[in-house]
Amino acid sequence: MTRTIRIGSEGTYLTLRALILRAPGQVTGLNVSYSAPDIAAAADLAFQAELLDAENLAWFFEEMARNWRGWNEPIGFRTSEGDFTLSADCDRIGHVTIRSRIITRRWSLDGRLHLEAGMLEALATTARRLLLPADHEAR
Template sequence: MEPVVIGNAGCTLAFSDPRFYGALPADYLSVAVSGPELSASRQVSAGWEGGFTHLAVFFADLADQWRGWKGERSFESIEGDLRILATHDGRVNLRVLLWESTVPDGWKVEAGVRLDAGEALSNAATGVALLVQARGD
């Protein structure tokens, strides 16, 4: 399955390589943040029953509220090595924190990703949902 890339030319968030250690959905995803002079990636564990269904629901909820919401919405992986904070100001702003949680004093990357609230957000939600359910065997 192709990676799901979210964002614009400034900075992007990408999900790829779902790994399954049982039934669907995915238990692990590769997550990458990239932009001008920035590139970081990490294999992230879902760690919950239901795998990355929580991530798909997070994006689906944002897409359902595409006209806007008050405050901040958030997703965090069980180990805290991926956190996504979403706000809306006419466009969707994702603040992405990715870090190497398995190493004391491991690297940390924080980046802002912007996308349109309509079709781009809907495509992101659909892509994430398909990716976490896709099995490439």
């Protein structure tokens, strides 16, 4: 099973790698990396509210997939510590923009990614498999 989600296109990517430090496969945080032609950065971010943060991040991807034809208000995710946020907008023709923010003690990075609505279902499925235990019930 993959332990990575890679989002983006055209040389700009956000990669989320699960940090699993406890059995049975509970995701306790993420290694988040952002790369673009002019910048690259990465940070390990611990989930303070482990299952809640993992559920909320999975929900973020699932909510985009459910509304693949576009939505009116941004869809967002924020870790309980506020050190990683995502916000997504989608227009009526299926262009999705995801804004990310990574905050560490020494630096912060704001990024922007673009993808097509047709990618959202596979992204949501991958996120659920990566972030949640197999026996976890959907919201």
